[in-house]
Amino acid sequence: SQQGEEDPQALSIQEGENATMNCSYKTSINNLQWYRQNSGRGLVHLILIRSNEREKHSGRLRVTLDTSKKSSSLLITASRAADTASYFCATDAGYGNKLVFGAGTILRVKS
């Protein structure tokens, strides 16, 4: 079952611009995570936000979480060509040790 759904499906921006990706989910969660996947490779964990947190920063990444709307956003500031990748949100309901992933957003940063 797919819990998280990312929006948009694809995003193309110029280097230096900000990129915003959104994730909506359906059930209560313990935490929400964002992962990046470079083409043809495995996923890499970027950032985790817990259900009692509203905003979190890591370098050029900013994640927000609105549990009342069951949604999260990932902002990448001052994007670089190296940020070109697919980005996935994953929800952790806190039981069963399972993460459920969305379909992902494909980000292309043009130099």
Add this chain to the structure above:
Amino acid sequence: DVKVTQSSRYLVKRTGEKVFLECVQDMDHENMFWYRQDPGLGLRLIYFSYDVKMKEKGDIPEGYSVSREKKERFSLILESASTNQTSMYLCASSLSNWGFSGANVLTFGAGSRLTVL
């Protein structure tokens, strides 16, 4: 610095063949997972294991089985490969997250792209 290793990056098999996908992690993680990734569908969980010799079905276990004889190794088995099992297979591992303070952060392997002809 590789932490989760998948034995094969690319495999080509014929319909009906038995296929083994191997995954090894060196982080002493309790949990291990197999996902398949298809365009537009994201990652779907096939099987996972939270301890040696333990396994749990994920969302799409049909046509697959798994084996975890040692803590560091989790194998995915396709008993009789079919063309609809052509996909990217991703193995991941994590520490146990029992308790509120835990968080199930996954470390992924590089993936195994399987083509079934």
